[in-house]
Amino acid sequence: xxxxxxxxxxxxxxxxxxxxxxxxxxxxxxxxxxxxxxxxxxxxxxxxxxxxxxxxxxxxxxxxxxxxxxxxxxxxxxxxxxxxxxxxxxxxxxxxxxxxxxxxxxxxxxxxxxxxxxxxxxxxxxxxxxxxxxxxxxxxxxxxxxxxxxxxxxxxxxxxxxxxxxxxxxxxxxxxxxxxxxxxxxxxxxxxxxxxxxxxxxxxxxxxxxxxxxxxxxxxxxxxxxxxxxxxxxxxxxxxxxxxxxxxxxxxxxxxxxxxxxxxxxxxxxxxxxxxxxxxxxxxxxxxxxxxxxxxxxxxxxxxxxxxxxxxxxxxxxxxxxxxxxxxxxxxxxxxxxxxxxxxxxxxxxxxxxxxxxxxxxxxxxxxxxxxxxxxxxxxxxxxxxxxxxxxxxxxxxxxxxxxxxxxxxxxxxxxxxxxxxxxxxxxxxxxxxxxxxxxxxxxxxxxxxxxxxxxxxxxxxxxxxxxxxxxxxxxxxxx
Amino acid sequence: xxxxxxxxxxxxxxxxxxxxxxxxxxxxxxxxxxxxxxxxxxxxxxxxxxxxxxxxxxxxxxxxxxxxxxxxxxxxxxxxxxxxxxxxxxxxxxxxxxxxxxxxxxxxxxxxxxxxxxxxxxxxxxxxxxxxxxxxxxxxxxxxxxxxxxxxxxxxxxxxxxxxxxxxxxxxxxxxxxxxxxxxxxxxxxxxxxxxxxxxxxxxxxxxxxxxxxxxxxxxxxxxxxxxxxxxxxxxxxxxxxxxxxxxxxxxxxxxxxxxxxxxxxxxxxxxxxxxxxxxxxxxxxxxxxxxxxxxxxxxxxxxxxxxxxxxxxxxxxxxxxxxxxxxxxxxxxxxxxxxxxxxxxxxxxxxxxxxxxxxxxxxxxxxxxxxxxxxxxxxxxxxxxxxxxxxxxxxxxxxxxxxxxxxxxxxxxxxx
Numbered sequence: 001x002x003x004x005x006x007x008x009x010x011x012x013x014x015x016x017x018x019x020x021x022x023x024x025x026x027x028x029x030x031x032x033x034x035x036x037x038x039x040x041x042x043x044x045x046x047x048x049x050x051x052x053x054x055x056x057x058x059x060x061x062x063x064x065x066x067x068x069x070x071x072x073x074x075x076x077x078x079x080x081x082x083x084x085x086x087x088x089x090x091x092x093x094x095x096x097x098x099x100x101x102x103x104x105x106x107x108x109x110x111x112x113x114x115x116x117x118x119x120x121x122x123x124x125x126x127x128x129x130x131x132x133x134x135x136x137x138x139x140x141x142x143x144x145x146x147x148x149x150x151x152x153x154x155x156x157x158x159x160x161x162x163x164x165x166x167x168x169x170x171x172x173x174x175x176x177x178x179x180x181x182x183x184x185x186x187x188x189x190x191x192x193x194x195x196x197x198x199x200x201x202x203x204x205x206x207x208x209x210x211x212x213x214x215x216x217x218x219x220x221x222x223x224x225x226x227x228x229x230x231x232x233x234x235x236x237x238x239x240x241x242x243x244x245x246x247x248x249x250x251x252x253x254x255x256x257x258x259x260x261x262x263x264x265x266x267x268x269x270x271x272x273x274x275x276x277x278x279x280x281x282x283x284x285x286x287x288x289x290x291x292x293x294x295x296x297x298x299x300x301x302x303x304x305x306x307x308x309x310x311x312x313x314x315x316x317x318x319x320x321x322x323x324x325x326x327x328x329x330x331x332x333x334x335x336x337x338x339x340x341x342x343x344x345x346x347x348x349x350x351x352x353x354x355x356x357x358x359x360x361x362x363x364x365x366x367x368x369x370x371x372x373x374x375x376x377x378x379x380x381x382x383x384x385x386x387x388x389x390x391x392x393x394x395x396x397x398x399x400x401x402x403x404x405x406x407x408x409x410x411x412x413x414x415x416x417x418x419x420x421x422x423x424x425x426x427x428x429x430x431x432x433x434x435x436x437x438x439x440x441x442x443x444x445x446x447x448x449x450x451x452x453x454x455x456x457x458x459x460x461x462x463x464x465x466x467x468x469x470x471x472x473x474x475x476x477x478x479x480x
Numbered sequence: 481x482x483x484x485x486x487x488x489x490x491x492x493x494x495x496x497x498x499x500x501x502x503x504x505x506x507x508x509x510x511x512x513x514x515x516x517x518x519x520x521x522x523x524x525x526x527x528x529x530x531x532x533x534x535x536x537x538x539x540x541x542x543x544x545x546x547x548x549x550x551x552x553x554x555x556x557x558x559x560x561x562x563x564x565x566x567x568x569x570x571x572x573x574x575x576x577x578x579x580x581x582x583x584x585x586x587x588x589x590x591x592x593x594x595x596x597x598x599x600x601x602x603x604x605x606x607x608x609x610x611x612x613x614x615x616x617x618x619x620x621x622x623x624x625x626x627x628x629x630x631x632x633x634x635x636x637x638x639x640x641x642x643x644x645x646x647x648x649x650x651x652x653x654x655x656x657x658x659x660x661x662x663x664x665x666x667x668x669x670x671x672x673x674x675x676x677x678x679x680x681x682x683x684x685x686x687x688x689x690x691x692x693x694x695x696x697x698x699x700x701x702x703x704x705x706x707x708x709x710x711x712x713x714x715x716x717x718x719x720x721x722x723x724x725x726x727x728x729x730x731x732x733x734x735x736x737x738x739x740x741x742x743x744x745x746x747x748x749x750x751x752x753x754x755x756x757x758x759x760x761x762x763x764x765x766x767x768x769x770x771x772x773x774x775x776x777x778x779x780x781x782x783x784x785x786x787x788x789x790x791x792x793x794x795x796x797x798x799x800x801x802x803x804x805x806x807x808x809x810x811x812x813x814x815x816x817x818x819x820x821x822x823x824x825x826x827x828x829x830x831x832x833x834x835x836x837x838x839x840x841x842x843x844x845x846x847x848x849x850x851x852x853x854x855x856x857x858x859x860x861x862x863x864x865x866x867x868x869x870x871x872x873x874x875x876x877x878x879x880x881x882x883x884x885x886x887x888x889x890x891x892x893x894x895x896x897x
Contacts, residue, residue, distance in 0.1 A: 003837050004828055006713040010845065011824045017852045018817050022810065024859040025770060029806035032771025041756045042768050043787050128782045 050075055050094055053370075054109045055133035057089060057101065059142040060168075060365060065089060066102075074130065078102075083179040084149040087200060088140050088172040088363075090301070091180040096187060100200075101138060101363060104300025108367050109133040132370035139168035139363050147468040148173045151461045157428070157449040158201035158342040159461075161469045164350050164434065164444055166382055167359025170469050174201040203301055206339035207448060209292065210421025211246075212430050213334035214263050215352075217271045218399065219392045220286035221259060224278050228260040228395075232270035235261075239268045241335050244422045263399060266419070268333055275332045284327045290348055290387045295341045298361060335422055346446035348387060349432040352400070353415075353444055356393035357384035397434075404433070407463055411438055412470065416462060418455040427453045431462035435470045443469040485542035486522050493518060493549035496780050500557055503781035514556060514567040518549045521574040529890065532582040537893035539822050543815055544886050547871035548573075548879065554799055555874045557781055559792040562874050569876035573883035580887030587891060590645040591652075591835050601642035604635035609693065625877075634877035636699045641881055641888075643703060644710070644842035651714040652835035659715055697735070697742065698865030702850055704728070709845050710838055749863040762789050766858045769795075769802035770809075777805030792874045794866065798858045812872065813855070820848040826893045840892050843885045 028036070037044070051074055057066040065085055070076045078092045090100015098106055107113050111133035114120070123129045148159050148171045161171040176195035183190065190197055199205070221228065235257035238247035248267035250257070262270040275283060330336030343361065351358030360383045366375040388396075400415030407414050416433025429452045436442030447462045497515045522545050529536060548570055556563035580586050590597065604626065613627050625632040692700050708724035735742040744759055752760030752767075765788040772783060785791045785799035792799070800808045823844030830836035847870050854869050856862035868875045870882045 002832075002834065003713050003716075003841070006716055007824050007828050007837075007841060010709060010713065010841065011821065014820050014845075014848045014852070015817060017848075017856075018813050018820075020861055021852065021855045021859060022813050024856075024861050025801060025809040025813075026806060028767055028770035028859065029774055029801065029809070032767065033774060035771075036764075036768055037771045039756070039768070041764065043765075044768065044772050044784050047784055126776075128779060 046094065051130040052076065052110055053130050053132040054078065054092065055111070055135040055368075055370070057109075058135065058137045059085075059140045059145075060137065060170075061141065061143075062137070063142045065138075065140070065142065066092075070130070076130070078180070080180045082142060082146065083181065084146050084173075084177070085140065085142070086177050086180050087174040087202065088138070088145065088169070089180075091178075091183050093183055095184060099198075100301055101136075101140075103302050104298065105136050105364065105367075106300070108136055111370065114369060134370060135368040137365045137367070137375060139163075139170065139365055140172070141170045141469070141472050143472045144465075144469045145171040145173065147171075148465045149175070149177070151464055152447075152449070155449045156195060156451060157447070158205055159445065159447045159465065160202045160343050160346045161443055161445045161465060162346055162350050162359070162361060163469075163473060164436070164442055165354045165357075165359055165384075165440075166362065167347075167350065167384075168362045168365075170443065170473065171465070172202050174199070174203075174205075200301075201448070201450075202342045203295070203298060204341070205448070206295065206341055207428060207430075208421040208423050209334035209338065209340050209345070209419070210428075210430060211266050211268065211334060211419040212340075212345065212417065212421070212432065213332060214266065214268075214271060214419070215348075215396060215400075215417060215432075216287050216290055216292065217274055217283075217332060218259065218263055218396060219290070219388055220278060220283045221274055222392045222395055223286050223389070224282055226259070226274065226278070228263075229258045230270075230274075231256055231258050232262065232273050235267055235270045237269045239272055239333070241330050241333065244335055246333060246335070260399065264403060271333065272329065275329055280327055283332060287327065287332075290351075291385070292340050292344060292348065293338050294344065296343050296347060296361065298343070298363065301363075334419075342446045342448050345430070345432050345448075346444055349434060349444040349446060351385075351387040352393050352396045353434045353436065353442070354384065354393075355390045356386055356388040358387045359384050400433070404463075412436065413438075413442070414463070414466070416459065418459045418462075420453060420455060426451055429453060429455055429458040431458040433459075433462050433466055435463075435466040437470070437474070443473065445469070482526060482538045482542055485539070486526060486545060489542055489546035489549060490519060490522065492546070493553060496550070496553040497556075499780050500553065514552050514563055515549075517567050517571055518545070518552060521545070521571060522549075525574050525578060528578050528582065533890055533894035535894050536581075536890045537822055537826060539818060540886055540890055540893070543819050543822075544871055544883065547812070547815055548883075550800075551796065551872040551874075551879075553780065554796055554872065555792050557803075558785060558796075558799055559874065562792060565876065566874055566879070569879050572876075573880045576880055577883035577887035577890075580884050581890045581894075586888065587836065587839070587895070590839070590888075591649045594646045594649045597642045598646045601635065601639040605639055608635055632876070634875075636696055637877040637881040640699070640702070640706075640846055641843070641884060644706060644846060645839060647707060647710045648838035648842050649835050651710055651838055655714040655834060695741065696866065697739075698853065698867040701728070701865060702846070702853065702867060705849050706842055706845055709849075710842050713841050714834075714838060745863045745865075749860060752860065762795065763858070763860060763864065765789075766795050766798040767860060769798040770859070773802040773805040773808070775806045777801075777803050777808055779803060793868060794854060794864075794873065795858050796873045797855050797869050800872070812869075816848065816851045816870075820844055823847070823889055826889055830892065836892050836895075840889060843888055847882065847885065 053070065053076055054068045056064055059065055065082055066078060066080050066089060068076050069079050080086065080089065088101060090098060090102045092098050092102040102109065111131050114134070124131055144161060148161065152159055152173060152175055156175050159171065159173045160169065162169055176197045178190055178197045218228065234255050236248060236250050236255050238245050246268040248265050250265055250267070257265065257267060257270055259270055259274065328336050331338045347358045347361065364378050366377045368375045397415055400417050401413065404414045404416045413436040416431060419430040421428050421430060428448055428450045431447040432445065434442060434444040443466055445462050445466050447458055447465070449458050452458065494515060525541060529541060552563065552566060552570065555566050608626060611626060613625050613632070625634050627633065708721060712718070712720045736746055748755060748760035748763055752763045756764040769785050769788060772778060777783070780803050783802035785802045788795045788798055797809070797812065800812060823840060827837045827840035827844065830840060850867050850870055853862060853865050854867050857864040868878045870878065
């Protein structure tokens with residue numbers, strides 16, 4: 001028949017073309033998911049991420065702090081019920097990433113740690129139901145957090161409250177703060193905000209310790225068998241360190257003070273004599289145990305934003321652990337190259353209270369897989385790091401209690417120390433303190449207020465916050 | 481057999497419409513109108529064909545109804561505002577198909593009045609130069625349509641059928657001379673008389689020029705390929721195919737250097753990844769759609785083919801791949817392959833009637849090549865061209881002419897049987 005051969009060849013040619021199409025389609029369907037689907041420009045990744053039902057976040061008492069809300073189009077957004085918790089919880093944004101606890105426990109909240117079994121495959125890949133993450137319960141106490149924010153609300157600074165001896169973080173506040181519910185809409189405005197609200201002053205802020213160093217100098221004196229009753233004449237003389245003048249006010253005109261008295265009044269001069277008396281290396285060795293210059297990094301509590309610190313939090317100065325070499329007078333008085341973070345100071349305070357052993361801060365209590373009712377508690381390990389001896393810790397605790405003797409009430413043990421530090425032309429005030437039940441368990445605080453020289457204010461805020469914290473956790477602290 | 485196949489097609493389409501309704505409850509049962517019309521077209525079409533063409537090919541009608549119904553669900557899913565329009569076009573197209581199929585003189589008219597048809601086709605095509613518009617209303621886009629009162633028609637679609645009929649009729653008369661004389665006869669190379677090749681080359685060139693003028697390069701390539709293949713089938717000379725391919729390469733090279741749109745399409749075909757966010761966005765999204773679909777697909781309404789610009793038209797194959805997976809892609813390929821096989825079988829069985837054979841070859845080749853071009857384009861096997869996937873893509877003119885082609889094939893198959 002005419003044309004038959006040509007028709008057959010045409011058919012074969014067209015079928016060959018379709019086979020090529022089939023092979024190409026197979027390649028992209030089978031190999032493609034491992035390659036091109038992982039590209040950043042794949043909007044489906046964004047959709048998949050946007051459809052994940054992140055787990056809820058609860059505080060230690062079961063208060064719901066953050067949840068995921070799904071609209072009718074399946075788009076999931078994050079809702080924070082208490083914006084005051086931002087400093088601790090961070091934010092979650094499809095566009096701008098995660099920070100804080102949202103970042104630290106991202107794997108749990110996204111459900112990445114859940115097993116991928118046949119049931120999961122059927123629900124997620126066949127029925128295309130959104131992935132659900134696990135709920136988490138943190139050590140944070142909503143009431144303590146809110147109280148601390150309320151007490152600090154007119155100021156810029158940082159505050160952190162831990163329970164002792166567990167090291168559980170009850171409150172973590174950095175001001176100014178933001179409302180994470182409006183983060184996406186106000187992003188540009190917030191980034192340009194002069195207060196740097198994205199900068200977490202508790203975790204990232206590196207500040208001059210100022211006269212907080214007197215606590216460490218006391219520890220150095222004790223460890224070098226220098227009695228605290230050692231007198232120093234002309235003890236109230238001002239000390240000039242570069243452009244900074246350190247001085248103190250005494251209730252009487254006397255110029256002779258013991259170390260203990262100088263500590264209580266915050267007079268630097270006797271401590272200058274102490275530094276001159278002690279070998280610089282001995283002081284450095286004593287200081288190094290406190291790990292003052294090493295910022296404690298809460299695992300996972302990162303921010304995708306490289307926010308610039310304020311002038312007060314001068315992280316441009318590299319903070320270095322104490323070397324084995326002799327320290328300078330400036331460092332010893334807290335006005336040198338050495339900086340510290342509020343969290344590190346809180347750990348030092350906790351170590352003083354806990355017989356010289358600083359607890360490792362804990363933020364996580366338990367998780368709950370989706371569609372279950374049982375909480376899976378985290379292992380209660382509570383590791384500690386020795387920062388000083390029992391004897392030194394006990395004496396420091398006694399000194400701090402002596403500072404707060406007029407505030408003792410209701411069978412609580414209260415101690416604390418207020419300090420002033422200079423950063424260029426600005427000053428900040430510190431307060432570290434503790435409040436314990438008769439059983440020895442309690443709470444500690446490290447508080448810093450930028451651009452302030454009001455020691456009474458920082459002390460008042462610190463004590464009120466401790467009072468609130470102890471009241472809030474009193475029930476759980478009764479049992480040893 | 482045709483009834484069973486239509487039942488299967490109806491079940492598939494019905495389930496998809498139902499799934500779409502469940503996923504988009506706000507739309508209610510508006511899909512039922514489209515599905516209802518599809519059922520009506522299938523039932524009425526089958527009944528009429530049974531009565532008037534009982535000895536027709538039994539696979540073609542269910543195949544095209546299956547693909548067009550699937551296309552309706554996709555368009556309803558991707559571009560609901562176009563679904564009603566496509567549904568109406570389906571009704572019109574099935575009606576036109578039936579008309580063409582049942583009228584006994586259709587094939588005769590196509591052959592006898594080939595110059596009239598060609599003049600009409602060229603006239604319509606020329607008119608787009610002056611009166612052309614684009615349904616989107618955007619300036620700077622190819623003005624390839626003639627339209628009024630919201631109804632648009634693309635003359636180049638009609639010209640496909642007209643040109644095939646013209647070429648088939650002309651080659652049916654001249655092929656004995658072409659086969660005996662050939663390009664090399666005795667000691668004479670290219671001894672074929674221009675009297676034989678001249679008119680068809682002229683007619684073909686004219687249409688190509690107009691198409692290029694209108695920047696409808698995909699259709700121009702399609703016309704050229706169909707011309708080549710018909711010439712090959714008529715003459716039996718493989719040399720024609722080879723030289724034609726060479727001409728395509730030369731033309732492509734020239735077009736690459738002359739036309740920015742050609743340069744764009746070749747560049748993104750060669751390496752789309754550096755410009756995934758820019759010029760190659762559509763192609764990259766298409767490939768990601770294939771990957772996202774995997775083997776079993778995301779399910780109707782569950783994927784994200786909407787990221788592909790104009791997905792309801794040129795890139796509907798990618799949408800199928802994402803929501804029905806590789807299985808869906810294979811189904812489409814198999815359906816078109818079966819269509820091609822049946823069409824060429826019809827051609828082969830037209831014993832002693834070269835016009836009918838060449839007409840069937842031409843129509844089948846049109847569908848096959850057009851499908852290959854667009855599927856190859858969305859899969860980066862070939863550079864993208866602006867042609868649609870027959871029966872599945874949105875496009876009233878394309879759907880109408882595709883069904884008319886089926887009507888002609890059914891007519892041919894019935895007469896042969």
